[in-house]
Amino acid sequence: MMLIPCPWCGPRNEIEFHYGGQADVHYPSDPRSTSDEDWAHFLFFRDNPKGVFTERWSHAAGCRRWFTVHRDTVTNEIHPDDSASAARTVTR
């Protein structure tokens, strides 16, 4: 049960959150001119690092806001800066 720092509500139990996988996966600016292969990468291919992962969580049972954290996928440690307002900037 991780303690996840919601930048709006503070640290809360993992069960209050919904996981969103890798952060910063940008929707192609012009899908029509995106190749099938690039489109497949947008849809299905995500980083899967062993170590620090930049990922999205949504405080589903709280403020329902999405935010970004940097978590080590081996130790589950979340970077302390992620409780700060910087984490509020979130992109897919």
Next chain:
Amino acid sequence: MSNEFRLADRGRIDRDRPIRFRFDGGDYEGYQGDTLASALLANGIHQVATSIKHGRPRGIMAAGAEEPNALVQIERPFPEPMLTATTVELREGLQASGLPGRGQLSTGDDPARYDTMHAHCDVLVVGAGPAGLAAALSAARSGARVIVAEADTEFGGSLLGSGETLDRAPGTEWVRRATAELAACPEVRLLPRTTVFGHYDDNYLVALEHRGEQAHSRQRVWRMRAREVVLATGSHERPLVFAGNDRPGTMLAGSARTYLNRYAVRPGNRAVVFTTNDSAYAAAIDLADAGVEIAAIVDAREVVSTHWASLCIERGITIHADTAVVSTSGTDRVSSAHLCSLRSDGSRTPSVRQVVGCDLLLVSGGWNPAVHLHSQARGSLRFSEDIGAFVPEQDVRSVRSAGAAAGLFATSESLRSGAEAGRDAARAAGFDAEPGRLPRAEKAPVLASRSVWLLPSPADSDGSTRFVDLARDVTVADIRKATRAGMDSVEHVKRYTTLGTAHDQGKTSGTLSTGVIAEMLGRDVAELGTTTFRAPYTPVTFAALAGRDRGDLYDPVRVTAMHDWHVEHGAPFENVGQWKRPWYYPRPGEDMETAVLRECRAARESVGIQDVSTLGKIDVQGPDAAEFLDLVYTNMMSTLKVGRIRYGVMCTADGMVFDDGTVTRTDEQRYLISTTSGNAAGVLAHLEDWLQTEWPHLRVYLTSVTEQWATIALVGPDSRQVLSRVASGIEVGNDSFPFMSFRDGLVAGRRARVCRISFSGELAFEINVPWWYGREVWEALHEAGQPFGITPYGTETMHVLRAEKGFPIVGQDTDGTITPDDLGMSWAVSKKKTDFLGKRSFSRADTARTDRKQLVGLLPADENLVLPEGSQLVDTAELPEPPVPMLGHVTSSYRSAALDRGFALAVVKAGRDRIGETIYSPVGDRLAAVTITEPVFYDKEGARRDG
């Protein structure tokens, strides 16, 4: 004779409260404060069980959770399998029996209650022995919020059994004062009978509290979040490996001391003590002083402690240095120990030099710190040559080990390290803490122990009676077989032999087996390491972990405002997500099919009424609401006029249908969208995700209003007349209130929003009123409809009616692999919009195929046949050998009142090109011929929607 081995003068039992109990059919008496094990020993019972593989008699080895042998089945008062006699509190009427390593589940339901508590603290202290209490005092005195969890029934840990003094008074006196001081602190919570069994991320620890059969809850799971943790979990004494080391009467030396001092039990009359370290001497002295004859102390070390030697001399106890017990005699109880010198004498095979008669054989191979929680907290271990055991290599962030758990066994060291750990923990949590004064402990010089793994064994050359893991009957021979088979890691040897996998998870055998393996392989114990320590530290009942979330509380039940009316009118319910939806309303004597046919006829011929409140409803507001909806629906929503309604399809980015529903534009910047009942939360999350993370510049606000509106569908040619009887301020005629529009007004005197939507093809109205008035308005409509024979109907009739019209249900006629085009819904996919979720995916090679599975209708040649939903479809009238190529499957299938026959919807490969063709469906043992049709079976022209 009862309690023959009970001493008169000591212990923590309450002699005024005798307790009768039954074990293996015999009736005995013990006292309040006894465990089942201490009470059995007091009655002279050593053998409690038989071993798992060889059926050998086994006795009580330990005095706590590390017990490898004494497994019992509790029969009364509360049946429970596989408990250790050493942890079962004695209580009146207890009935138990010994187990051969395998228990029996009671067939009766478990009537007890189990619950869960959440707790937060600055410092969690695990274990209330000298280290834990010192830590708790340091932390508590600083004002920190402290929780002390102790598995035992009372605090004190080793001090309860050792009889040591602190400040020249009994150690238990200090325990009493310390406990009282802690209890008086308002920020301290003391949890006896509570085993912390798991450490999880960010200092989330879980514990099990045994509250007793009389308590409101029998067991309670504590979910604790601690800023800082002090692990004062003590240590487990290690047995020694020699032939016949499993005979009842063989006992860990420290445990014997505990039975003596804590439970006033004399565990035997004549003892041999076999040790590799000083700690067993204390047990020997205590036992000798209590009248047990110590026949010999056998010390594996070449040199023994002068301190202890002089105490032994005073008592006339013989010490055999550089000597080992190498085998025993006895049948179901040890009767003698066989001694052999360890002195190297060249190539000669060691032989037994002396046989010493005894009925008690105490062993001590050293002590293993209980590093389980440290290890679970990802703490690393190192092998300490000094104590011959694995100890925490260094503390993990916010988790400190103290006392014996850190390899500091002397009470003075435990107190000091505990106090420091408590202080440091409180400071780390932001409190100004000092260790405070500590009581003075007895001090004895400690002579280094000797790590002994494999002993010479003149009596057991193959090692088949030298037990390394008593609980699994794993012997030296078994381990040798494993290493000779090529196994060279502890994990492999564990799996080859099943070492360490029993109820005790190797608490006494873990390090010992590593030592034995290391010696066989000629490698370092340190290098081989341990197997992984996993939660739970001690076994936890399933029921305790399930807690209150059982039966009705397994998952929340969601019901609508009209639910009680449905119950009163005899509807069975269908689970739709967490919702309870009326399935159909049988009249007396009706089966489901008859009821549904009647309900269908009413909706098509007069008027029906359905509770559709469970449909998800999301309020979408903001200047950019229209733009947003254009992005998430396949069709165009920005062009929808205020006051109008449009059906919409949502896809995920991969182009597959995700949900559908209606979109109602209530204002220039405001929409109300509906979702399927089971997917409302999923749709809201999907919309929020895209809005917040991909299009944060859009000014749009999403609010779930599912439970704000109760919604009633009034369906059928007479619905307009029924509505007109109770509506005011709403012109219900076709021209003034056209299809796919809404009107606000009063229905049955309540503010209502009425939508002209139809999921049946009939003239229909959806009446939305505030949830609170749902039943009132429902009843008013039902009353108003009486002259027309208004008929309530449920989900089944709704499904039939919509299927007759070819309207798919997302999740039933789709399965996450179906595009809008597959559903024949290209009309709902905008060609004008440059982009929307899913659009790009439609042009991928596989998605653009024209022979994909497409939604079609099916009419069985046998008009009476209702194809089972889920039936597969094939091309041939006879089945070839498998694998048989499949064309698709039946997604929905019903008997139609309107068509007076069975019909179905299906997805079929290139189905739209095959309309009119006959294909086949295996139904039971036959192949049913079916004709592919358009998916619309009824009122293809759509003439009925306007009444």
Next chain:
Amino acid sequence: MAPRTPGADLPEHPDWLWHSPDPKPSYDVVIVGGGGHGLATAYYLAVNHGITNVAVLERGWLAGGNMARNTTIIRSNYLWDESAGLYEHALKLWEGLEDELDYPLLFSQRGVLNLAHSLQEVRDGVRRVNANRLNGIDAEWLDPHQVAEICPILNTSPDLRYPVLGATWQPRAGIAKHDHVAWAFARALDRMGVDLIQGCEVTGFERVGDRVVGVNTSRGPIRAGKVALAAAGHTSVLADTLGLRLPIQSHPLQALVSELLEPVHPTVVMSNSVHVYVSQAHKGELVLGAGIDAHNSYSQRGAFHTIEREMTAAVELFPMFARAHVLRTWGGVVDVTPDASAIMGLTPFEGLYVNCGWGTGGFKSTPGVGWCYAHTIACDEPHPLNAPFSLERFTTGALVDEHGAAGVAH
């Protein structure tokens, strides 16, 4: 006191299993990952294709990853033809494996029930049974009464929060003992001269242009004619060193066992919506699997609330289990693809082959994967059974989507 009947025990392992050689400088084929898939692949490379100059590299101890951590369920009743083909091929191999490898695998065809708790799960179950039968897979649809006959301890009362409305039944499904399976392959490989190299972590690849010609390991470089990945949850880590992106995510998947109990549970029961899957192993312990934790992780441990949720489901469906004890919990790292089906085939690099994304299906597919992957490696083209499981399907959209329709994730 008379000795009672000792608890059931497992058959003994043989006197010899495998050597632990040092790596040679080069091999025809290097398989990265000494789990069930790696071992089975090496086995069929040798037996079906005569390729024995092979090394199986394992960074830890042999078969110590998911092979040692799964709940040992074997079944082939998958919905889609592609999956059914591969898993049924595996099941047929399972049925002969004990004899072929001359090792007691404790393969017990006690059947598996997949429960349905909603009308939609009933439709999905019937659909799957019908598809299975046409694919030649034994499958039946059972009503709650028939379910209770097969598994009397299951709570089939209509009063359940989510009552059992029926179940699919595959009689040939069952369980096997995972260690025995891995060791049986390992012993056979050892006999055939294949090198099983433990404590050998692959850190990168040797390349000549777009051709992979060897691996760098913690025990030095090893040249290889062909390199086959069989590293489950760690495949991404390896592929990353080549800049090869794969559509897999690694998640924790937990399981647990009870203490040893007298036999009460005659079959395997799986439920998706009341989420638990459970069997009783040969020694008598209940073996239960939990749900996958949502977040990515390589920690081989999951969250405790996942275990608690599993226990509520277990006690809900099996009231008798209330008094059983959780003895040990553990976690594995499962690699999951977007469509919950595996990836097996060629890669953009010549001489490099990939097999990953088995999610929760890894153990049951073991011999089938070995068979097909060995073919793919030996022939440089996919076996017909694994052709649909190519990487290209994510581009074309021809997914084999086993989570939506099948409703059975494990």
